[in-house]
Amino acid sequence: MRLLSTIVACLALAGLVARGSAQDQSFREEPDSVAVRQGETVTLTCAIDNVAGIVQWTKDNFALGSDRALPGYPRFTITGDVNRGQYNLLVQDTLLEDDGTYQCQASPTETQQGIRSQNAQLTIYLPPDNPVIEEGSSVSVIAGQPKNVTCRADNGKPAATLTWWKDGQEITEGITYITEDAGEKRKNGVSILTLNPSVDDHGKVLTCQSSNPAMDANKETTTQLNVEHTPVVVVQSDPPLVEEGSSVSLSCESRANPGEVRSSSGSRNDVNYQWKKNGVVLAGENGQVLRLNNVRREDNLQVFTCDATNAVGTNSANITLSVQYGPEPLKTTGQVIVDRGTSATLVCKWSGNPSPTIMWTKKGSSSVLGTGDTLTFPIVDQSHSGTYQCTAVVPGSGEDSREVVLIVNGPPIISSFEVQYASSGDEGQIECLSSNSPPPSRMAWTWNGIMLDTGTEGRFTAEQRDVHGGRLSVLTVSKVQAGDFAEYNCTVWNRLGLTSKIITLRQKEPLPLAAIVGGAVAGLVLILVIVLLVFVFCHRRRKKQGASNESITRLEVRADGQETPPKEKVEIIHRDHEAAKDKVPPPPPQRKYYITADYDDRDYSSKTSLGAPPPWTPPGGTYQDYKNGNLYSNPYNNYSSYPAVSEHSYERASIASRASRASEAQKKPRMMTHV
Numbered sequence: 060m061r062l063l064s065t066i067v068a069c070l071a072l073a074g075l076v077a078r079g080s081a082q083d084q085s086f087r088e089e090p091d092s093v094a095v096r097q098g099e100t101v102t103l104t105c106a107i108d109n110v111a112g113i114v115q116w117t118k119d120n121f122a123l124g125s126d127r128a129l130p131g132y133p134r135f136t137i138t139g140d141v142n143r144g145q146y147n148l149l150v151q152d153t154l155l156e157d158d159g160t161y162q163c164q165a166s167p168t169e170t171q172q173g174i175r176s177q178n179a180q181l182t183i184y185l186p187p188d189n190p191v192i193e194e195g196s197s198v199s200v201i202a203g204q205p206k207n208v209t210c211r212a213d214n215g216k217p218a219a220t221l222t223w224w225k226d227g228q229e230i231t232e233g234i235t236y237i238t239e240d241a242g243e244k245r246k247n248g249v250s251i252l253t254l255n256p257s258v259d260d261h262g263k264v265l266t267c268q269s270s271n272p273a274m275d276a277n278k279e280t281t282t283q284l285n286v287e288h289t290p291v292v293v294v295q296s297d298p299p300l301v302e303e304g305s306s307v308s309l310s311c312e313s314r315a316n317p318g319e320v321r322s323s324s325g326s327r328n329d330v331n332y333q334w335k336k337n338g339v340v341l342a343g344e345n346g347q348v349l350r351l352n353n354v355r356r357e358d359n360l361q362v363f364t365c366d367a368t369n370a371v372g373t374n375s376a377n378i379t380l381s382v383q384y385g386p387e388p389l390k391t392t393g394q395v396i397v398d399r400g401t402s403a404t405l406v407c408k409w410s411g412n413p414s415p416t417i418m419w420t421k422k423g424s425s426s427v428l429g430t431g432d433t434l435t436f437p438i439v440d441q442s443h444s445g446t447y448q449c450t451a452v453v454p455g456s457g458e459d460s461r462e463v464v465l466i467v468n469g470p471p472i473i474s475s476f477e478v479q480y481a482s483s484g485d486e487g488q489i490e491c492l493s494s495n496s497p498p499p500s501r502m503a504w505t506w507n508g509i510m511l512d513t514g515t516e517g518r519f520t521a522e523q524r525d526v527h528g529g530r531l532s533v534l535t536v537s538k539v540q541a542g543d544f545a546e547y548n549c550t551v552w553n554r555l556g557l558t559s560k561i562i563t564l565r566q567k568e569p570l571p572l573a574a575i576v577g578g579a580v581a582g583l584v585l586i587l588v589i590v591l592l593v594f595v596f597c598h599r600r601r602k603k604q605g606a607s608n609e610s611i612t613r614l615e616v617r618a619d620g621q622e623t624p625p626k627e628k629v630e631i632i633h634r635d636h637e638a639a640k641d642k643v644p645p646p647p648p649q650r651k652y653y654i655t656a657d658y659d660d661r662d663y664s665s666k667t668s669l670g671a672p673p674p675w676t677p678p679g680g681t682y683q684d685y686k687n688g689n690l691y692s693n694p695y696n697n698y699s700s701y702p703a704v705s706e707h708s709y710e711r712a713s714i715a716s717r718a719s720r721a722s723e724a725q726k727k728p729r730m731m732t733h734v
Contacts, residue, residue, distance in 0.1 A: 084109045094182035096273045103148040105163030112166035114146045119159045158183040184273035187215025192282045200256040202288035210267030211249045218246030224266040261286035290315035290367035292376035303384040309349040311365035318369040335364040356384040386411040386451035386459045399469040405434040407449030415451035422446040441469040466496045470556030480567040487536040491549035494529035502532040505548040
């Protein structure tokens, strides 16, 4: 029983303790920090449960009083439902002096301790003064030289935030911001802008903009930049591309501060000019325009400089003169000699403006092999040998060309006819021409077991000489015999090998007599046809004169065997009229008349030549003449296979021709012909 009584007593005591702790005063709601603009109303909240002590507010640890009306602070009032433990602090028409730290407190009692709320900071915002740029409404700066521009907005709480703008674009670099204490919790905001002005900044507007929590809208101030700079110079050419021999004007346009813009209209300015050519001052040339006459190709790429000077300094601009001219050769490899199987590069460099277009062709061909300064053959053979042309073209200025000779060294090439001719009993010659590079080191003839380089062997003599296009070896045979018409081996050596060629000597055949006679007969037939046509024409014309008039026709006709129209001369005399008869002049003295077939009075002597037949061209191509540089050919090859015609043959043909003409004349009508 005693134990049970003890337990009951303890439980009763614990209940009393619990009831006492539950009734201690405590904060149900504590004030928070707040910021307001000056003049606004603000409420700091405070709610306490089980209030036992006296409730009051403190500002910066100074008690404002426990009376809810807070006498002495007409703008301060404690508001709220007391029965609910509400002790809110109402501050009306706040002033800067209201800015501080506030706390809600409940004093202790005999049985309870006092309580304090957390600190609540009341911040009062004040707008700053209008921003000001210390340099004024215009700031003079020099291009390229740093310049500080200062903007400030004073007496703000907090200090004003300042930003910079240039022609509407915010500036974010080169800015230093500081604050200054203005007293009474106010601050001055100061922003320093470091400018690096350029010429393009001239006339632009700088804006300083301030902001603050107490402001409904940002405020700003502006200043205009006056950027002083040396002249900005531009040199122009008129025309831009100058034709050789023409004139050109170089104009110097400048933009300067101080100094007005210099223009072609001749506006007044404070800028001085000076011209230079390749860095050398041109005496007396101190105007805006430099005139150049009769420009030559040597003036191309010459540098002309215009110096423009104002109060700030001097600035310059250059222009490189562009002169249009036709192609001019700079470098040409006139001759390139390489061995077969190697590479070859032909060089042909030109100058011109605009730059010339260079095309390569092989002489005698229009096919373009390449373009540019060089023409390269990776691997050459002797077929590449020849003359190449590089042609340079400048549009509008003409074209020009140069030749480059490519010589490909290789084994000898023999350029001679395989068949050559000689006459029995006469002197005969067999020719062997080596026409390539390198020159032959040896040339030899071989026949009938005989080898002869130079010198004489019996009736055979070998000679060598340099000719245009190569080296010629001639084997001369005196008093050619039938056994000499045979095959001869010409062998040529050089450092790259040897080449042999079999040349056959054949007997030269005379021109056949039948060919001569046939040509003469054909000529006579042509002459007779012409005479007959003339006679028919005259006969028809005479019939048209009328049957009453008897006419004597004097007709002069000359036929020279050519295919040209015959000449006529006709004179009609009327016998029936004495008056007409009296007018006929007497015949000239010693006039002789004879019957003729109307041929001209050519002297057909027995020595008249009918002309040599056209030369016979053997197959196989053409060769260079070693005597005069023309195409080479063996003089013995200028004859055909016809047998030779002797003088007696020509004489017989002439006599036969004259006899034939006389016979034909007897068959024709007789005409009165005067000679």
